[in-house]
Amino acid sequence: MSKVVLITGGSSGIGKSIGEYLTKHGFTVYGTSRNPEKYVNHPFKMVGLDVKDVSSIYDAVAKVVAHEGQLDVVINNAGVGITGPIEEIPQAEIQHNFDTNFFGPINVIKAVLPQMRKQEGGLIINITSIAGYMGLPYRGIYSASKGAPELLTEAFRIEIKDFNINMTNIAPGDFATNIAAGRFHAPLKEESPYKKYGRVLHDIDDHVNNSSDPIEVSKMVLKVIRTKKPQTHYIVGAFMQKFSIVLKFLLPDRIYEKMLINHYKL
Known part of the structure; x- marks a missing residue:
């Protein structure tokens, strides 16, 4: 039987890319949106779900299980960006x-x-971010909100290990999606003491707009699904983005901090 996959935030960006890729590889895919009726010609099925509304989450899960009788893979992909001086x-x-x-x-x-x-098995993939491995200037809230699920997964894996349920994180770097358009930007204020924020914001958006195709994340998702015992953490991105995590664990804190300051020209 085809595995049933539920992807939160499957209307665009990385979520849509994952859904299309898995559909082409024979999976039964459901994406989610707060307004699923807008996506009648979507490449896979859409159900209504707002991650900020607990009742809508349970309703969406119940609907998929009622239709398919199973739920094998759940991908926590829905997310929002945020920038600004904290x-x-x-x-x-x-x-x-x-x-x-x-x-x-x-x-x-x-x-x-x-x-x-109940079905004695399953896989949960949390889409986090390379930004979650470090406190990035003017992206501190985003770093914190994406770093927290990384630690959550480490704890969850131990708690659910007796149920034949696997959980893992996939942390993408910058990929060409519409996240910049939907991201909250703290307004640039003439009287703000954080004069460098505007330039950093411009650089952040440039990196996203000139980044790789999110298909690389989709390929990693398929690889993880096909892995019998997934690792706790996976990283997808440009070499220097991935290497920055290695340096984070190798270098003394102050040296790494200095490296970030130099990178952002702060």
Whole structure:
């Protein structure tokens, strides 16, 4: 039987790329959106789900299980970007970011675990970010909201190991998606003491716009699904982005911090 996959945030970007790729490889794929009716010609099925609404999460999971009788792979992909000096980011935007990037995936996991226990197996993939491995200037909230699921997965893996359920993280670097368009940017203020923020913001958006095709993430997802015992962490991105994580663990903190300061010309 074809494996059934649920991808949160499957309407565009990395989520859509993953869904298309897995569909071509014979999987039964469901993506999610707050407005699934907009995607009648989508390359795979869409169901309504808002990761900030717990009841909608449980409803979507129940709908997929009712239609398919199983749920084999769940990919926590829905997420939002955020930039700005931490001091100047409104609290409501910080809360929204964590509700989407951290609390949302937790609630999705809680919703699917009972079904995976019932069928005695399953795989949960959390799409995080290379930014989650380090505190990046003017992306500190995003780094924190993506770093937290990395640690969450480490704990979850131990707690669910007796149920034949696997969980892993895939941390992409910069890929050419529409994340920059949907990202919250703290407004550039003439009176702000953080004068360098505007230039860093421009560089961040440039990196995304000139990055690789997200198909590389999709290929990694398929590889992980086909792996009997997935690792805890996977990283997908340009060589220097991946190497920056190696340096993070090898270099003394102050030297690594200096390297980031030089990289961003701060």
